[in-house]
Amino acid sequence: MAETPLPLLLTLGDPCGIGPEIVVRAVQAGDARGCVVVGDAGVLRRAMALVGRSWPIALLDRATDVAGCPPRCMPLLKSPSFGGLAGLPWGRVDARAGAAAAAWITRAVEAVQRGEAGGVVTAPVHKEALSAAGVPFPGHTEMLQSLSSRDGTAPPVRMMLANPELKVVLVTIHVALRRALELLDFDAVLSTLRIAHAAAARWGQAAPRIAVAGLNPHAGEGGLFGDEELRYIGPAIQAARAEGIDAQGPFPPDTVFMRARRGAFDLVVAMTHDHGLIPVKYLGVEDGVNVTLGLPFVRTSPDHGTAFDIAGRGVADASSLVAAIRMARRLAGGG
Numbered sequence: 001m002a003e004t005p006l007p008l009l010l011t012l013g014d015p016c017g018i019g020p021e022i023v024v025r026a027v028q029a030g031d032a033r034g035c036v037v038v039g040d041a042g043v044l045r046r047a048m049a050l051v052g053r054s055w056p057i058a059l060l061d062r063a064t065d066v067a068g069c070p071p072r073c074m075p076l077l078k079s080p081s082f083g084g085l086a087g088l089p090w091g092r093v094d095a096r097a098g099a100a101a102a103a104w105i106t107r108a109v110e111a112v113q114r115g116e117a118g119g120v121v122t123a124p125v126h127k128e129a130l131s132a133a134g135v136p137f138p139g140h141t142e143m144l145q146s147l148s149s150r151d152g153t154a155p156p157v158r159m160m161l162a163n164p165e166l167k168v169v170l171v172t173i174h175v176a177l178r179r180a181l182e183l184l185d186f187d188a189v190l191s192t193l194r195i196a197h198a199a200a201a202r203w204g205q206a207a208p209r210i211a212v213a214g215l216n217p218h219a220g221e222g223g224l225f226g227d228e229e230l231r232y233i234g235p236a237i238q239a240a241r242a243e244g245i246d247a248q249g250p251f252p253p254d255t256v257f258m259r260a261r262r263g264a265f266d267l268v269v270a271m272t273h274d275h276g277l278i279p280v281k282y283l284g285v286e287d288g289v290n291v292t293l294g295l296p297f298v299r300t301s302p303d304h305g306t307a308f309d310i311a312g313r314g315v316a317d318a319s320s321l322v323a324a325i326r327m328a329r330r331l332a333g334g335g
């Protein structure tokens with residue numbers, strides 16, 4: 001008999017953004033079966049009111065208790081309580097919202113580390129709200145990495161954004177562009193290639209064809225427009241190849257995504273956040289999923305943010321969250 005997969009945990013994200021609304025929409029559409037929400041009952045009720053639906057909330061001590069949850073109810077893992085969150089104005093940076101969002105991420109990781117859940121799907125947080133709350137991480141990726149530390153050592157992780165046409169893994173993420181240039185080196189590129197190669201086996205590509213986008217226009221044009229490709233990107237690709245990784249490049253960043261989209265490569269490694277994410281997001285946020293590679297558990301997220309400009313208006317699209325839930329189920333082995 002097939003085993004019932006462990007539930008997925010669904011963190012509500014910033015209470016002032018569209019996270020709670022898209023979580024409720026995903027539940028309403030039947031796309032969040034087997035998921036347990038991590039957040040606040042008042043915030044959930046406010047989101048239910050926004051979409052014109054109301055379900056009883058079943059408060060769970062453990063995520064696995066969802067098995068005994070009556071039908072047509074919203075399973076909510078007992079999570080740190082803050083009070084007053086449901087009264088916060090929509091679409092504003094608020095330290096209380098940032099603190100709550102961070103606490104729910106921590107709660108979800110505790111539960112997954114105890115073996116109660118198959119993975120974590122996170123609704124968006126606002127990075128300024130996290131910072132206002134004194135959270136020492138710019139985003140989920142860094143926070144999840146830190147929470148996964150063992151004996152004081154955090155695993156190397158990378159952000160991947162994926163849609164049905166493109167998969168892009170980033171060498172650097174939430175730092176100023178100047179700082180990203182300082183952080184880029186042989187080890188950072190080689191480590192990214194190793195993480196991407198190892199992670200691809202989880203979605204069924206044991207030997208992915210990885211294209212590496214250069215940093216400079218035309219990938220440096222033989223050193224005419226910068227030498228990072230010659231100094232460390234190319235050597236890191238060669239080192240990866242020597243380990244059996246099918247890494248190719250460096251290719252001009254302005255054309256490599258087009259080639260990958262046409263099927264020449266299975267994924268693209270990009271040096272900086274915007275080099276890599278603009279091509280993915282330009283194809284539309286509906287199908288995009290953010291996956292953290294290298295963690296000891298599955299974590300996915302929609303590819304969009306808190307959308308403060310439309311928060312509280314009841315017009316948010318839950319498609320990307322639904323894609324993130326489906327991807328998490330696949331990666332966690334639940335179909």
Ligand SMILES: NC(=O)C1=CN([C@@H]2O[C@H](COP(=O)(O)OP(=O)(O)OC[C@H]3O[C@@H](n4cnc5c(N)ncnc54)[C@H](O)[C@@H]3O)[C@@H](O)[C@H]2O)C=CC1
Binds near residue numbers: 022127290
């Ligand atoms: N995984 C996460 O926690 C992420 C968090 N962020 C954070 O979110 C905050 C806001 O980021 P922005 O750059 O404004 O990007 P954003 O993705 O929140 O919004 C960009 C535009 O897309 C629209 N949009 C986004 N998601 C939508 C949806 N589901 N339905 C309909 N329209 C949607 C928004 O209304 C806005 O016009 C920032 O603090 C950013 O760091 C951004 C990306 C991911």
Ligand SMILES: NCC(=O)COP(=O)(O)O
Binds near residue numbers: 125138139140277303
């Ligand atoms: N642009 C994607 C993004 O910033 C997501 O960050 P994270 O919260 O998943 O680390």
